[in-house]
Each structure stands twice: as structure tokens, then as C-alpha cells.
Amino acid sequence: MPESPTSRWSDLDRPTLDAAALQAVLRRDGSFWTGVQVVAEIGSTNAALVEQAAATGPDGEPLTPEGTVLVAEHQDAGRGRLDRRWASPPRAGITVSVLLRPDVPAARRGWLPLLTGVALAEAVAEVADVRPSLKWPNDLLALDGAKLAGILAEAHGGAVVVGVGLNVSTRADELPEGGTSLALVAGRTIDRGPVLLGLLRSFERRYRDWVACLGDPVRSGLAADYLAWSSTVGTTVTVTLPDGSVVDGVAEAVDWDGRLVVRTPDGLLELASGDVRHVRRAAGGG
Numbered sequence: 001m002p003e004s005p006t007s008r009w010s011d012l013d014r015p016t017l018d019a020a021a022l023q024a025v026l027r028r029d030g031s032f033w034t035g036v037q038v039v040a041e042i043g044s045t046n047a048a049l050v051e052q053a054a055a056t057g058p059d060g061e062p063l064t065p066e067g068t069v070l071v072a073e074h075q076d077a078g079r080g081r082l083d084r085r086w087a088s089p090p091r092a093g094i095t096v097s098v099l100l101r102p103d104v105p106a107a108r109r110g111w112l113p114l115l116t117g118v119a120l121a122e123a124v125a126e127v128a129d130v131r132p133s134l135k136w137p138n139d140l141l142a143l144d145g146a147k148l149a150g151i152l153a154e155a156h157g158g159a160v161v162v163g164v165g166l167n168v169s170t171r172a173d174e175l176p177e178g179g180t181s182l183a184l185v186a187g188r189t190i191d192r193g194p195v196l197l198g199l200l201r202s203f204e205r206r207y208r209d210w211v212a213c214l215g216d217p218v219r220s221g222l223a224a225d226y227l228a229w230s231s232t233v234g235t236t237v238t239v240t241l242p243d244g245s246v247v248d249g250v251a252e253a254v255d256w257d258g259r260l261v262v263r264t265p266d267g268l269l270e271l272a273s274g275d276v277r278h279v280r281r282a283a284g285g286g
Contacts, residue, residue: 013169013189014090014091014092014169015091015191015192016038016073016091017038017071017073017091017192017193017196018038018193019036019037019038019071021193022036022038022071022193022196022197023035023036025197026197026200029201031067031200031201031204032066032067032204032208033067033069033098033200033204034065034066034067034068035065035067035068035069036069036071037068037069037070037071038071038072038073039070039071039072039073040072040073040074041072041073041074041075041076041090042070042072042074042075042076043075043076044075044163045070045071045072045075045095045096045097045163046097046152046154046161046163048070048097049064049068049070049097049098049099049161049163050154050156050159050161052064052068052099053099053156053157053159053161054156054157054159062101062159064099065099066099066100066101066159067098067099067100068098068099069096069097069098069099069200070096070097070098070099071094071095071096071196072095072096073090073091073095074088074089074090074091074095075088075095075165088165088167088170088174089170089174091169091192092167092168092169092170092171092174092181093165093166093167093168093169093170093181093192094164094165094166094168094192094195094196094199095163095164095165095166096163096164096196096199097161097162097163097164098161098162098163098200098203099159099160099161100112100159100160100161100162100207101158101159101160102160102207102210102211102215103211103214104210104211104214104215105214105215107256107257108214108215108216108217108256108257108258109153109155109160109215110257110258110259110272110273111210111215111217111222111257111258112153112160112162112258113137113138113151113152113153113162113258113273114134114136114137114217114222114226114254114258115203115206115207115210115222115226116151116153116162116164116203117134117138117139117140117151117226117229118134118202118206118222118225118226118229119199119202119203119206120132120140120149120151120164120166120199120202120203121133121134121140121229122198122202123195123198123199123201123202124140124148124166124182124195124198126198127194127195127198128182128186128190128195129186130142130148130182130185130186131143132148132229133229133230133231134226134229134230134231134232135230135231135232135279136230136232136233136251136254136260136279137258137260137273137276137279138150138151138152138153138273139151140166141231142180142185144180145178145231146178146179146180147167147178147179147180148166148167148179148180148181148182148185149164149165149166149167150164150165151163151164164199166182166195167179167180167181167182168181168182168183168190168192168195169181169182169183169189169190169192170183170184171184172184182195206220206222209221209222210222217256217258218256223254226254227254230254232251232260232279233251233252233253233254233260234250234251234252235250235251235281236248236249236250236251236281237249237250237251237262237279237280237281238279238280238281239262239269239271239276239279240276240279241275241276242275242276247262247264247269248264249262249263249264249265249269250262250263251279252268255270257272258272258273259271259272260276260279
């Protein structure tokens with residue numbers, strides 16, 4: 001019997017994700033992921049979850065619990081930092097947002113996109129056998145510097161929604177300049193399901209440890225692991241600020257609140273993600 005157009009195997013290079021199977025595996029693991037929804041198309045997974053995070057019942061309690069996962073097979077109005085637009089062909093990547101309600105000091109939330117980056121790097125390395133690096137504050141790169149994924153964290157009251165857009169089977173002619181995909185780097189087809197599960201499992205483990213330490217990146221081990229994946233810290237960088245001015249210096253560290261510490265001729269700068277437009281390695285930098 002011919003397969004229906006909606007069959008998971010109707011496109012062997014880009015099969016659909018099975019929400020029920022994902023949920024079953026995560027529940028079997030006993031994880032804190034409270035629900036997994038896969039939608040065919042959406043404007044923005046982050047925007048949808050931010051809206052859900054704000055909804056409360058008659059008793060004032062939030063209607064959507066921590067651990068809610070929203071995945072889109074196609075996102076046509078995705079957003080990156082500074083309201084940059086982000087889109088991917090249907091079923092070519094992992095477009096996922098998670099809803100969190102971390103009980104940590106507000107200043108420590110700056111580590112959430114970095115924590116997500118570490119979890120994503122671990123999943124990509126383990127499942128896809130692709131060694132990536134992390135560019136502060138929110139990019140996952142292939143070792144040649146091409147962009148594999150972006151991360152966006154948005155706060156609403158006590159909730160934080162973290163979104164990931166990862167190129168998995170995206171072809172070269174479908175990518176923006178400077179982009180790449182797991183399939184291009186690995187030279188083979190990559191199944192999105194195991195990569196997504198790897199991301200959620202790694203994220204959960206790291207998030208639980210981080211929250212248990214009240215957001216302390218050192219005691220939770222997050223700071224050391226982030227530095228191990230970082231391709232920014234220890235290099236000469238050029239930082240473009242929101243007003244268009246440019247600062248050159250050496251990225252020396254990521255501080256207690258997830259800010260990038262840059263040593264310039266005029267002294268140290270501590271930069272939160274909202275304080276910069278772009279960080280790149282300086283020409284001739286390490």
C-alpha cells in the first residue's frame with residue numbers, strides 16, 4: 001500500500017518527528033519534561049510559549065507548567081537576537097522552545113542560553129558525531145566557524161523561554177551565508193529525533209544541577225564545561241555595540257552572571273548579551 005503524504009517515512013532525508021514517541025521516551029526516563037507538542041507550522045515557537053507562559057487560571061497560577069516543550073516542523077517567523085529573522089525549510093532542522101521557571105537569582109539567568117549551548121554541543125557531539133564550538137553568547141559553530149545553530153532566551157515574569165534553531169539536513173543552497181548543517185559537516189543523513197532527545201536529556205541534567213546550586217555556574221560545573229566548548233574566550237575579538245561603536249580586546253572570561261569579560265586598552269568591559277550587536281574574532285586573532 002502506498003504511504004500517505006503524512007507518513008514519517010514519506011521523505012527519508014527529512015522524516016517527520018513523532019511527538020508520541022518523543023513523549024514516551026522522556027516519560028520512561030522519568031524526566032521533568034511535562035509535555036511535548038509537535039506542530040506542522042508556526043510563526044515562532046518562542047513567541048507561542050512566551051504567550052502561554054503569561055496565561056494564568058482563576059487562582060492566578062500559571063496554566064502552562066515548567067518543562068513544556070514545543071517543536072515546529074516549520075517556523076516561518078522565527079526570531080534571533082535583536083529581532084533578526086530566522087527561517088528553515090520544513091523538517092530540515094530542529095526548531096524547539098522550552099518553558100522554564102528557574103528558582104535562581106535573576107542575575108544568574110544570563111547563564112541559561114550558555115547552559116543550553118553546552119547541552120546542545122554535547123548532544124551534537126554524542127549523537128551526530130560532529131565536534132562543534134560555542135560562540136558567546138548564543139551560537140553553535142562547526143569547527144570551521146560556520147553557524148550550525150542559534151539560541152534565544154526570553155524572560156516573562158518568573159518564566160524563561162529558551163529556543164533553539166539547529167540546522168540538521170539543510171542543504172548549502174538553503175542556508176544563509178556563513179551557515180552550515182549537521183548533514184553537511186558529517187557527510188551523511190542525520191535523524192533529528194535522537195538529536196532532539198539528546199538535547200533534552202543533556203539540558204535536563206544540567207538545568208537540574210544548576211538550579212540545585214541556585215544558579216551558581218561554578219558549583220554546578222557549568223562554567224568549566226562552557227569554557228571547554230567556547231571558541232570565544234581566550235581569543236582576540238571585535239565587539240560591535242548597539243550604538244555602532246566598535247571595541248577591540250581579548251575575551252578573558254565569562255563572569256558569574258554569564259557576561260563576557262573583554263580586556264581592552266582602556267580596561268575591562270563586562271558585556272551582557274543585550275549590550276552587544278556582534279562579537280567576532282578580530283582579523284589575525286587566535
